[in-house]
Amino acid sequence: MNISLTPELEQLVKDKVNSGRYHSVSEVMGEALRLLSNAMPAAGYANAFESSVSQN
Structure with missing residues (x-):
């Protein structure tokens, strides 16, 4: 992965x-990534990750 x-x-x-x-x-x-996953509720993780990626 890059x-x-x-x-x-x-x-x-x-x-x-x-x-x-x-x-x-x-x-x-x-x-x-471990800290990120622990900081976000499991149900909202996918949406938060998608938002983060789209901002970059």
Whole structure:
């Protein structure tokens, strides 16, 4: 899977890996998606995700 990030988000991901807390970009993205899924009620997840994607 390929994703496009703004330069600011790309730098954030790189900073997280460089901090040593995460070993890879995949780990950072996995954690971000886990947090996103926990923050959104299951019933509203699909609509919120579609809104997020359409804004990019």
